[in-house]
Amino acid sequence: MLRKVMWVLALGLLLFTCMIPHTHVHVAGKEDKMIDRLTDYLANEEQLQGAVFAIHITDEQSGKTIFEKNADQRMRPASNMKLLTGAAVLDELGQDHRFETIVATDGQIKSGQLNGNLYLIGKGDTSLTYEDIQRLANQLHELGIRKINGDIIADDTYFDQERYSEDTTWKDESAYYGAAISALTVAPDTDHDTGTVKVMVNASSSSGKPEVKVVPETDYVTIQNNAVIAPDNEEAELEVTRTHGSNDIVISGSIATGANEQEWVAVWEPTEYVLHLFQDYVKASGIQVEGITKTAKAPMKHTELLRKESAPLKELLIPYMKLSNNGHAEMFLKHIGSKKKAGNWEDGINQLEHYLDGMKLPKEKMVIRDGSGLSHVNGITARQLTTLLTRVQQESWFQAFKTSLPVAGKAERMVGGTLRNRFVDTDLAGKIEAKTGTLTGVSSLSGYMETKSGERVVFSILLNGMLDEDEGPVIEEEILKIVYEELKSMHTN
Structure with a gap:
């Protein structure tokens, strides 16, 4: 009788199992091989001797950990910090937000003469170029203005007057990646390196x-x-x-x-730079200027003459992420910190931390000093980065976020970005969308990858204390190559 009961139970269990839809089932030993290869590589890679590294790799959808090493160690993320800032500004402003630059007056136009002051008002447009300023000057001439009986005044008070984040070194000041921040600043081309x-x-x-x-x-x-x-x-x-x-x-x-x-x-003092250009272009357009140039806040009561709007934020994110634009990151941070007063770093960082709290990424476990990652004091973990990258997939603006990331091995500048010369002619070309990061002694790479079998993973690789940060990309690429190869048969249907 007992045998009969056991046979019936076994048959029932078999039938029940057959009714369960096919799903991903772990194949014993396959993941172990990947872990063994990664562990062996990390232990024997000469460039990592004496360095500190943190790695976290997860399943893209579930967030389940596939591999980790020092994943909760706070590290200097370099430009991987831009992932946090980019997500926060998309969440705060929306992907269709546009930035404005306004030309206004406190006077009146009569018989070709502007009797009053002319104001150029900056609202933190990250994409403004010198050619845009030139067009605004020419448009004033098209309005019929031939003489300005007043001053030309630049208003950059939408942001505060602090030009550099607190950890910027004096050696960075003249470099494009360390340019001074202003609400009124321009770039010399469409790479949009403002200031x-x-x-x-x-x-x-x-x-x-x-x-x-x-x-x-x-x-x-x-x-x-x-x-x-x-x-x-x-x-x-x-x-x-x-x-x-x-x-x-x-x-x-x-x-x-x-x-x-x-x-x-x-340049030294970007607002004065824009003002200088604007005055030159106004005069070159055929308009006589009687007054002087200066910076000041425009009066509340003014008449708008011209307005220049930027492309939507989702498009501005392309040069920001693809080319790793530090100036944009700091301007975005000031934007999200401009709710009640002029945009500033302190309020921007507070708002970024508030956003991360909402993403279940407690600010108490991070050190955030800027929006770009230029600071050597920032401290973020690999697990925090993969958690962010996993959770933003549920946001309405996620496609804009993902599209902005550099794509491995894609030669076009605004597609491959800082990954355009990496993974070239390998199986991983086109399979990785990720943010790069580099500082002295630091290399980082965090993003998404599709394996040979079509599995998708989220990863973060943070390397600190490198004797030569230029060796970092070689290590990152070897790590991802191992994951790419070994994850191809980790699951079966």
Whole structure:
């Protein structure tokens, strides 16, 4: 009788099992092989000896951990910090938000004359270029204005007057990635490195000295060209720097014969830079100016003459993430901190932390000092980054967020971004969408990856204390290669 009962129970269990829909079932031993390979690689990679590394890899949908090592160790994330800032600004402003730049007056236009002051009011447009400022000046002429009986005034009070985040070093000030932050700032091209000029050095001259061109053409900066054209048998190295506290740009060293080099140099005081350009363009359009130029807040009562709107935020996120634009990150942070007063770092960081709290990422377990990751004091864990990347998939703006990430091995600049020269001609090309990060001694990579079998994972790799941060990408790529290869048969149907 007992045998009969056991047989019936076994048959029932078999029938019940057959009724369960096929799902992913773990295949014993396959995941162990991946873990063994990763563990062996990490233990024996010479560049990691003496360094600190943190890795967290999860299933994209469930968030289940596939591999972790030091995943809860706070690390300097470098530009992986932009993932947090990008998510927060999308959540706060919305993917269709547009930024404005306004031209206004406190006077009246009569018989071709503007009797009153002219105001250029910045609202923190990250995409504004010098050509936009030139167009606004020309449009004033098209309105029929031929003379301004008043001053030209730049208003950048939408943000506070603090130009640099607290951990910016003086050596970063002249570099494009450390440019001063203002609510009224412009870029020299569509890379949108705000607050910079582009210095172009050409060595085709027969005089022995290279030719130098500045974009935009302006006397706001001065050029001291000490560079020479190197003989064919000599190694050439060119240096372009700005003297601290001034707009004197010094070009030194040598450049190879026939070579062309360019460098984006941050200006000292970006609002004054825009004001200087605007005045020049207004005069060049044929408008006479009687007054002076200065910076001040526009009066509450003013008449708007012109308005320039940016592209929607979802489009501005492309150069921000793809090209890892630090200036945009800090401007975004000030934007989300501008609810009750001028946008500033303290309120921006508080709002970012409030957003992360809502994502179940407690601020007490992070150190956040800026929006870009330029600070060496920031502290974020690999698990926190993968948690963020997993949870933002449920947001209405997620597609804009994901589209903004660099794509491995894609040559087009605004597609591959900072990953365009990585994973080229490998199976992983086009399979990784991730944010890169680099500081002295730091390399990071966090994002999404599709394996050979079509499995999708979320990953974060943070490397600190590197003797040479340029070795970081090699390590990151080897780690992801192992995951790509070994996860291809980790599940079955």
